Amino acid sequence: MKTERQQEIIDVALKLINEKGIQGLTMKNLSKEIGISEPAIYRHFENKIEILLAILDVFRESTREIFEKELNSSITATEKIEHLFTRHFERFANNPSLVSVIFSEELFRGEPVLMEKIADVIDKNASILKQIIKQGQQSGEIRMDISVDHLAVTVMGSLRLFVKIWQFSGYRFDIREDGKRLLNSVKLLIQAN
Amino acid sequence: MKTERQQEIIDVALKLINEKGIQGLTMKNLSKEIGISEPAIYRHFENKIEILLAILDVFRESTREIFEKELNSSITATEKIEHLFTRHFERFANNPSLVSVIFSEELFRGEPVLMEKIADVIDKNASILKQIIKQGQQSGEIRMDISVDHLAVTVMGSLRLFVKIWQFSGYRFDIREDGKRLLNSVKLLIQAN
Amino acid sequence: MKTERQQEIIDVALKLINEKGIQGLTMKNLSKEIGISEPAIYRHFENKIEILLAILDVFRESTREIFEKELNSSITATEKIEHLFTRHFERFANNPSLVSVIFSEELFRGEPVLMEKIADVIDKNASILKQIIKQGQQSGEIRMDISVDHLAVTVMGSLRLFVKIWQFSGYRFDIREDGKRLLNSVKLLIQAN
Amino acid sequence: MKTERQQEIIDVALKLINEKGIQGLTMKNLSKEIGISEPAIYRHFENKIEILLAILDVFRESTREIFEKELNSSITATEKIEHLFTRHFERFANNPSLVSVIFSEELFRGEPVLMEKIADVIDKNASILKQIIKQGQQSGEIRMDISVDHLAVTVMGSLRLFVKIWQFSGYRFDIREDGKRLLNSVKLLIQAN
DNA sequence: GATGAATGAGAGTTCATTCAT
DNA sequence: GATGAATGAACTCTCATTCAT
Numbered sequence: 001m002k003t004e005r006q007q008e009i010i011d012v013a014l015k016l017i018n019e020k021g022i023q024g025l026t027m028k029n030l031s032k033e034i035g036i037s038e039p040a041i042y043r044h045f046e047n048k049i050e051i052l053l054a055i056l057d058v059f060r061e062s063t064r065e066i067f068e069k070e071l072n073s074s075i076t077a078t079e080k081i082e083h084l085f086t087r088h089f090e091r092f093a094n095n096p097s098l099v100s101v102i103f104s105e106e107l108f109r110g111e112p113v114l115m116e117k118i119a120d121v122i123d124k125n126a127s128i129l130k131q132i133i134k135q136g137q138q139s140g141e142i143r144m145d146i147s148v149d150h151l152a153v154t155v156m157g158s159l160r161l162f163v164k165i166w167q168f169s170g171y172r173f174d175i176r177e178d179g180k181r182l183l184n185s186v187k188l189l190i191q192a193n
Numbered sequence: 194m195k196t197e198r199q200q201e202i203i204d205v206a207l208k209l210i211n212e213k214g215i216q217g218l219t220m221k222n223l224s225k226e227i228g229i230s231e232p233a234i235y236r237h238f239e240n241k242i243e244i245l246l247a248i249l250d251v252f253r254e255s256t257r258e259i260f261e262k263e264l265n266s267s268i269t270a271t272e273k274i275e276h277l278f279t280r281h282f283e284r285f286a287n288n289p290s291l292v293s294v295i296f297s298e299e300l301f302r303g304e305p306v307l308m309e310k311i312a313d314v315i316d317k318n319a320s321i322l323k324q325i326i327k328q329g330q331q332s333g334e335i336r337m338d339i340s341v342d343h344l345a346v347t348v349m350g351s352l353r354l355f356v357k358i359w360q361f362s363g364y365r366f367d368i369r370e371d372g373k374r375l376l377n378s379v380k381l382l383i384q385a386n
Numbered sequence: 387m388k389t390e391r392q393q394e395i396i397d398v399a400l401k402l403i404n405e406k407g408i409q410g411l412t413m414k415n416l417s418k419e420i421g422i423s424e425p426a427i428y429r430h431f432e433n434k435i436e437i438l439l440a441i442l443d444v445f446r447e448s449t450r451e452i453f454e455k456e457l458n459s460s461i462t463a464t465e466k467i468e469h470l471f472t473r474h475f476e477r478f479a480n481n482p483s484l485v486s487v488i489f490s491e492e493l494f495r496g497e498p499v500l501m502e503k504i505a506d507v508i509d510k511n512a513s514i515l516k517q518i519i520k521q522g523q524q525s526g527e528i529r530m531d532i533s534v535d536h537l538a539v540t541v542m543g544s545l546r547l548f549v550k551i552w553q554f555s556g557y558r559f560d561i562r563e564d565g566k567r568l569l570n571s572v573k574l575l576i577q578a579n
Numbered sequence: 580m581k582t583e584r585q586q587e588i589i590d591v592a593l594k595l596i597n598e599k600g601i602q603g604l605t606m607k608n609l610s611k612e613i614g615i616s617e618p619a620i621y622r623h624f625e626n627k628i629e630i631l632l633a634i635l636d637v638f639r640e641s642t643r644e645i646f647e648k649e650l651n652s653s654i655t656a657t658e659k660i661e662h663l664f665t666r667h668f669e670r671f672a673n674n675p676s677l678v679s680v681i682f683s684e685e686l687f688r689g690e691p692v693l694m695e696k697i698a699d700v701i702d703k704n705a706s707i708l709k710q711i712i713k714q715g716q717q718s719g720e721i722r723m724d725i726s727v728d729h730l731a732v733t734v735m736g737s738l739r740l741f742v743k744i745w746q747f748s749g750y751r752f753d754i755r756e757d758g759k760r761l762l763n764s765v766k767l768l769i770q771a772n
Numbered sequence: 773g774a775t776g777a778a779t780g781a782g783a784g785t786t787c788a789t790t791c792a793t
Numbered sequence: 794g795a796t797g798a799a800t801g802a803a804c805t806c807t808c809a810t811t812c813a814t
Contacts, residue, residue, distance in 0.1 A: 407688030407689055408686075409688070410688075489685050490685070491743070491747070492601070492682050492683070492685060493601075493686065495602065495603070496602055496603065505747065531767055532764045532767055533764065536760070536764035537764075539737050539744070539761065540736070540737045540764070540768060543733070543736035543737040543738070543739060543741070544732050544736040545736070546739070547739060548732050548736070550684070551732070554684070554701075567729070568729055568732065571725045575725065576768075
């Protein structure tokens with residue numbers, strides 16, 4: 001479980017990462033933003049890496065939830081992917097800072113522990129998406145002339161780039177609305193026939 | 194244009210970024226790797242930002258070359274995209290360090306000059322890809338039930354994610370060969386009919 | 387207002403300036419002299435400029451005190467000037483390092499913030515001296531055949547040069563005693579009739 | 580004697596000192612301003628100190644000339660002082676950079692060779708001024724109720740402060756014209772009766 | 773005379789972290 | 794839980810100077 005302070009630290013850390021990038025996440029900035037002293041943070045997290053790990057944990061949890069909920073529901077694969085997209089967009093719209101985490105692989109380099117965790121998150125998500133696609137192919141919804149892997153790369157790649165463009169734009173368009181449109185296009189691309 | 198030393202510095206800088214991420218690109222590391230003193234670097238580049246700008250320049254130049262060559266050739270749009278992909282894969286295969294640059298947006302945050310240049314590179318490339326796709330739609334090669342923008346996001350997004358996966362794997366598969374396969378899938382996805 | 391450490395830093399900085407000139411005031415020298423690490427200083431002052439500003443502040447405050455005390459007392463203008471001189475000499479005798487500050491205009495060039503503050507100090511002092519002289523002319527103590535501005539330049543200029551000579555001599559004569567003699571001469575020079 | 584290049588280096592050095600203070604006189608700035616490489620300067624001066632010494636030499640020579648010319652002329656002491664002032668003002672008006680040198684004592688600290696030379700210049704000038712004043716007292720032109728030393732401090736101090744004010748103002752008033760007025764005041768101050 | 777390339781020493785500053793209180 | 798004070802390591806960058814050419 002997480003104490004209030006821990007949650008606060010995670011939130012502010014996310015905010016800082018989002019606003020100034022990873023380089024902007026320093027213990028000084030963090031403590032200043034929270035309004036406590038630097039050493040105080042060490043009461044709640046052993047060190048900076050633990051904070052980053054906690055952030056990744058939060059991200060992983062919320063992502064896995066989305067993915068798994070879809071996987072175990074009884075709707076069609078297409079609907080699952082649709083929900084997947086939609087819920088992600090929803091999540092980012094509510095907390096744009098999360099976007100930074102999704103693209104943080106490059107940033108956490110150098111810390112093996114972090115690298116591992118990130119790889120884990122990505123792997124898990126990818127494998128779930130692939131399962132859904134496979135299911136869609138089996139049910140005849142999704143085209144079979146393209147391998148699961150390639151479809152997954154396409155779907156996930158589109159999602160990622162789209163979100164990145166949104167971030168780059170300064171969140172100036174409505175990711176939910178525009179996302180729904182992109183979603184329709186992706187559905188057209190991967191549907192059978 | 195560039196002196197030998199400048200080129201060497203750029204190369205080594207790229208290598209360092211690739212190996213240890215941006216945080217690994219310090220003037221000390223750079224000078225140590227090259228085998229000269231830190232101040233010596235300042236004879237060849239005014240400051241660190243200039244080195245990063247030079248890297249982005251190299252990347253932009255070589256990318257633009259690829260893109261523009263395609264744009265002005267008389268082949269079909271599909272072939273153009275095919276070449277585009279192929280050449281990029283080729284380039285990355287020969288110099289894996291370049292991959293880091295393609296995903297460097299997050300890393301260069303904080304330096305407005307760099308941000309601007311990156312945005313510029315991305316913008317230019319995106320607009321060229323869109324032109325090719327539009328041409329493909331007009332010639333009937335590429336499906337018209339999906340907007341140019343969405344097709345571009347899909348194509349570019351797939352490429353990016355694929356390259357990232359390759360990097361993440363530690364360059365353990367042949368990006369040229371596997372890339373050609375992904376390429377075929379993408380072609381299937383976007384082709385008319 | 388100021389913590390003990392801050393005061394210590396200011397004192398040691400002044401001492402360093404006095405001993406080796408501005409070029410001798412480095413963060414390294416400062417920390418070494420105090421007996422703490424370089425970064426430790428940054429806990430007490432944001433940067434070097436803030437230290438210099440604090441020094442100027444100390445100087446300004448103590449000077450302004452002297453000047454204003456005189457201005458509002460009910461003694462004659464001549465006596466005021468006398469006190470002014472005397473107190474300055476007293477101050478320098480107790481803390482010769484302060485002399486360096488009085489002549490620091492040239493040294494702080496390049497830092498606009500510092501330049502401004504110095505100009506401010508000088509301006510304020512000059513205007514107070516002029517007020518006193520004007521008062522002395524109105525009361526008939528001070529000669530009227532010479533303008534206030536010129537008398538101020540003469541009085542202040544003599545004081546400054548005298549102090550500089552004292553500094554240059556390595557503080558080898560008693561500035562209080564010799565200063566009193568110079569003071570008598572200046573009084574003769576500016577008195578009416 | 581001095582080569583053309585040496586003279587050029589001295590001139591540019593003076594200009595730099597004047598514009599940005601001593602801290603602005605770096606070998607890099609110097610070479611950039613002249614339009615040659617840094618090592619090239621070392622062809623003409625052994626090191627930076629030699630350049631500063633040369634500057635002081637120039638200053639000393641031109642000052643001594645002024646002083647000595649006056650000393651050996653057959654005019655009155657008052658006229659001599661008048662000429663002294665006037666010629667100095669003339670000199671500064673033509674080359675404001677020289678002002679920086681006159682107040683450079685503080686800046687050259689740390690280099691014993693330079694300190695010594697500066698002390699020498701100041702001493703020589705002071706002793707000449709005192710000679711003139713003494714002569715004026717003997718001839719009855721200058722008041723005798725004040726010691727030569729004190730009169731010298733007053734005269735020289737006024738001159739110095741006035742020039743400094745001119746410099747501080749950004750050379751915004753005519754030092755020759757305003758200087759002449761100050762001169763008249765000083766004459767009034769020191770004249771007998 | 774001049775240059776390009778290089779250097780050791782040192783500048784100010786920031787970082788994550790620790791310790792006594 | 795929290796703080797003020799401190800630190801070692803590392804950062805980018807500048808300095809006067811040298812050396813081979």
